Amino acid sequence: MSARIPPLADLGMWQAVIAAAAxxxxxxxxxxxxxxxxxxxxxxxxxxxxxxHGGGTVRLLAAPADPADLLLPPHRAAALPKRALAAWCPTCHDAALAAARRTARASAPAVPDALFDL
Incomplete structure (x- = not known):
């Protein structure tokens, strides 16, 4: 944890989440x-x-801990308290986000195509 490069946004929140995750x-x-x-x-x-996955230095992000909350719009995700956030590496974050999107699509009700209803 010696080579920390903080994000541009809320530094205090990011540091708290990363510190809690060791x-x-x-x-x-x-x-x-x-x-x-x-x-x-x-x-x-x-x-x-x-x-x-391309190698390079790992830069953890502070994002919602609950994978379903990864689908929140940015303004709602930014309003989450520290206890609702977790440290994610980009690889796990992207894969969890993709899985949450698949789950949301699968559970969404089917909308009939009104263009062809007669």
Whole structure:
């Protein structure tokens, strides 16, 4: 956790979330991976190096802890309290967001196409 580069937005909130997570991604499988070799929690640490997905330095984000809340509009997500946020590595965040979108689409009621109703 020595190579922290903070985000441009609410620095205090981000620092609190990352500190509560001990600088490590808090994903426990919402991304679709079991993270079994890391004890059930993603092993990526802020400032660490990721060997896959393009490599480079890991930059954790503070985002809603509940994957369903990842679909909130930005102004509602920004209003969430610290206790509703978690540290996510970009890979887990993107995969959890995609899974939440799939779930939302699958549970959405079918809208009939009124153009062809006669």
């Amino acid at each position: 600088g490590r991604c808090q994903c426990r499988g919402a991304c679709g991976k079991s993270h079994a070799k890391d004890g059930g929690r993603c092993g990526r640490e802020h400032g660490g190096y990721q060997q896959h």
